Amino acid sequence: MVSLGIYLYLAPSLPDAEQLKDVDLQTPLRVYTEDGLLISEFGEKRRSPISFDEVPQQFIDALLASEDDAYFQHIGVDFKGLARAALELIRTGRKKSGGSTITMQVAKNYYLSSEKTFKRKFTEILLALKIEKALSKQEILELYVNKIYLGKRAYGIQAAARVYYGKTIDQLTLAQLAMIAGLPQAPSAANPINSPERAIERRNYVLARMRTLDKITDEQFQTAAREPISARYHGPTSEVSAPYVAEMVRRDMIERFGSEAYTAGYKVFTTVDAARQQAANLALQRGLLSYDRDHGWRTTNDNRSVIPSEPLSLAHQDPVLQEWLAKADPQQDIDWPQTLEQWRSTLNRRPDNGVLKPAMVTAVHNNGAWILLKDSEYWLPFSRIEWAKRYVNVNVIGDPIKAAGDVLSRGQEIWVEQLGDGYRLAQFPEVEGSLVSLRPRDGAIQALIGGFSASSNEFNRAIQADRQPGSSFKPFIYSAALANGFTPASIINDAPVVFEDASLESTWRPQNNSGKFYGPTRLRQALYKSQNLVSIRILKQMGAGKAINFIEPFGFPREKLSRDLSLALGASAVTPMELATGYAVLANGGYAVKPYLIQRIEDDNNNVLYQANPAIACSDCDRNDNNDNNNDLDAQQALEQQLRDSLGLTNEEQPAEQPKTPLAPQVMDSRTHFLMMSMLQDVVKRGTGRRALVLKRNDLAGKTGTTNDQKDGWFSGFSPDLVTTVWVGFDQHVTLGRWAYGSNTALPIWVDYMKEALKDVPQRPYQQPEGVVSVRIDAETGLLAAPGQSNAIFEYFREENVPQQPVKSAPAFGDDSPDSDAELIPEQMF
Known part of the structure; x- marks a missing residue:
């Protein structure tokens, strides 16, 4: 009667067990590349649900041996176990076991709190009986192995396998499976990381139960019981390093879904190409480290030392040992076991930073040093240390070092750069940079880096840093000029000029970086030689308002564009993303595309919740x-x-x-685009972008940029299939040094990245559109060449802009020809 009364009292409040068939487990937000590789995951609970068929049989045997060996025989409640637990409570006054079956644990985990009351226990029993009627044993077990907490933020056996062993559950050994199967009893206090001794005791108990139940042989038991603990903490597995991309997605998902974004199991597939992102990571980090090496070795906190442990105490009573200790060399005779343990502990606290790895100096010789990394000891030859001349200032470094001991000492914490055949001494650079790479046909972000290391600074310079682009902005001024009647052969006087302009607040005397003036210059020459006075004069002729009206649709916020002549020299601060967006128009034939990062969003059941549908640049489509x-x-x-x-x-x-x-809307007509593109190709072929010739492609174009006092170095360049912008500079807006330009800071990074990014992409030269013709002109005047003129050159024109007047005489140019490369100089803003 008591049981009946309890049932009648509790039954109306019991939830519907059928709901468990549609239960949503809290799973983290996961971010992937477009090709399905994991970038990152976000959420308090790490969970990777799997189906019953994916659970290894040995794990099922281990789990049932540990938790509920009569699972497939009982009806959801083990009445003998409950009676035993009750008698134990009456006899001792303490509850040693709850007599809970796996089905009862499922009822508690999914529906009930963890309070220890008789009402909750009776409710758990009744719920278990309902669950057994609604679900099969396999379905119940699947719910259990995906819900159970197993320590270290791991919920479910798949997450536990990854947290403790860095593998999936089907890749674990018998001993490792038994270890996880033993965790439900005390997941926080007895896991193999927090308490290895308790964990191995529990594991061996599970193995012994399996042997008793004839689930494993005696040989299997002996082998597994002797297996040492191999568990260690494995953070969320990232197959591609793109922390700035991950953070951009996280913020977007929070805006869309609120806090549910962390628990609903959303999967976000980005537009990022895994291979290109990895190439970008290497190119940017190695480029910044190269700049850093060229400016010397700084003494910073990164160079602190962990003092080696002393030999055995001098107070030791053994007289023989006392005599040895009195003669011991403290530089050599140290307590190595304790010291190595101390050094390894220090290294394990310092994360890797891409190509930079933490290391400890263990021994120093004139010709090199031995260093300890997390995995092993390596020899660091002097040839990979000798760059470390003393940093004096951004323009000065000290005298050459003569031995490794000039910069290294035993016990010193250092960074080393990982190379293909070893390591090189390095330091964490103070200089920063960013890289943005877009697919120009639709604006898909293929690779993005916001700084050297997101772990040290989360500021995303690719989308948050407004910096002056310098001469890399000139192509947009020249494009506006070409759209407003100028031609690549238009002659502009590169001569001194003084502007008395109220909007500039003072008298302005712009000049070229070399301090020289080159007189009448064709527009094409002025661009690839990056002559400032020409850019200013053509903007003055057009008017800043007309230029801004033309440039804004490329993707530049109007409020950022200066309405004075400094616009011609890139004085309007923009982000690397905005500059790359503008260059995408130059790359795709003249169409304005918008950058986008999220390709699609799926829920935990693989239903597509969002699918990007970006505007496409299509020159062959009918736009009637x-x-x-x-x-x-x-x-x-x-x-x-x-x-x-x-x-x-x-x-x-x-x-x-x-x-x-x-x-995508067309913001530049095809003829203007072709003329501009051909001029930018000359920047690569014969101008400040000539380092890109190493790629041996005929479909590349771009422009360098360096701002006043060399505070920013840029290169933006493209092929028809990929546009990439690289920025290098200090966050504090200080100079990079008197010899730093876009051509030797940003461009090498761009080249290293594009070499990999375009490796399997066939060349696609731009096609000359109808209405554009090529004619022979005189290089000095831009007029039609005289018949038989030997030094004439070919130039492109719109048909209606072909020069009508022939040159009166045909001068013969020597090395000082306007097309000569002898006068090439680095570009600068002013």
Whole structure:
């Protein structure tokens, strides 16, 4: 009667066990590359749900041996176990075991609190009986292994396998499976990281139970019981390092879903290409380290020492040992076991930073040093130390060092740069940088880095740092000029000029970096030689307002663009992302695309919640705005087919039921684009971007940039398939040094990245559009070449802008020809 009364009292409040079939487990937010590699995960609970069929049989045997060996025989409640627990409580006054079955634990974990009351226990029993009627044994066990807490933020056996062993559950040994199977009893206090002794005792108990139940052989038991503990903490496994990308996605997801973003198991697939992101990581870090080496060795906190442990105490009573200790050399005779343990503990507290690895100096010789890394000891030859001349200031370094001991000492904490065949002495650079790489046809972000290390500074310079772009902004001024009647052969006087302009607040005397003036200069020459006075004069002729109206649609916020002549020299601060967006227009044929990072969002059941549908740059698509065509279904389908054909997509890759693909607006006509692109190719072929020639491609174009006092170094360049912007500078807006320019700071990083990013991409030279012709002109005047003129050059023009007047005489140029490379100088803002 008592049982009946309890049932009648509790039954109305029991939840529906059928709901467990549709239960949503709290799983973290995961961020992936476009090709499905994990970038990062966010959330308090680490969980990776798996199906019953994915659980190894040996783990099921271990779990049941540990928790509920009669699981497949009882009806959800082990009445004998409950009776035993009750008698134990009555006899001792203490509850040693709860008699809970796995089904009862599922009831508690999914529906009930952890309070220890009789009401909760009776509710747990009744719920277990309902669950057994609603679900199969396999379904219940699947719920259990995915919900149970196993320590170190790991919920479920798959997460535990990754946290403790860095593997999936099906890759574990018998001993490791038994270790995890023993964790539910005391996951925090007896896990193999917090308490190895208790964990191994519990593991061996599980193994012994398996042997008793004939689930393993005696040989298997003996082997597994002797296996040493191999568990250590494994943080969230990242297959691709892109911390700035991960943070951008996290913020976006919080805006979309609130705190649910951390627990609902959302999967975000970004546009990032894994191989390109990895290439960008290496290129940027190695480029910044190269700059850092060129400016000498700084004494910083990174160079602190961990003093080696002394030999055995001098107070030792053994007279023989006392005599030895009195003669011991404290520089050599140290307590090595204790010292190595201390050094390894220090190293384990310091995370890797990309190509930089923490190390301890263990011994120093004239010709090199022995260093200890987390995994082993390595020899660091003097040839990889000798760069470390003393840093004096940004323009001065000290005398050459003569031995490794000039900079290193035993016990010193250092950084080393990982190379293909070993390591090189390094230091954490103070200089910063960023890289943004976009797919110009639609603005998809292929790679993004906001600084040398997100672990040391989360400030994302790619999207948050407004910096003056210097001469790398000039292509937009020149594009506006070409759209407003100028030609690549237009002659502009590169001569001194003084501006009395109220908007500039003072008299302005701009000049070229060399201090020289080159007189009448063709527009093409002025761009690849980066002559400042020409840029200023063409902007003055156009007017800043007209130039801004042309440039703004490229993706630059209007409020950031200066409305005075300093606009011509890149004095308007923009972010690397904004500059890359502008260059995407130059790369894709003249179409404004918007950068985007999230390709699609899926829920925990792989349902697509969001799918990006970016506007596409398509020069071959029909953009007829005629109302009849817009309303005609056949015309729309034809337009879609043109777009698919232009992108090389099959009909299957873009099903008919998907949203129509929008077309990016054209903000530069094809003829202006071709002229501008050909001028930017000359920057690479014969101007300040010539370092890019090492890539041996004929479809590259771009522009360097260096701001006043060398505070910023830039290179933005592109092929038809990829546009990339690199920035280098100090966060404090101080000079990079008198010899630092975009061409030797940012451009080498760009080259190293593009070498890998375009490795398997075929060359695609830009096609000359209709209405553009090539004619022979006189290089000095820009007029038509005289018949038979031997030093004439070819230039592109719109048909209507071809010079009509021939040159009156044909001068013969020597090394000082306007097309000579002899006068090339680094570019500078002013």
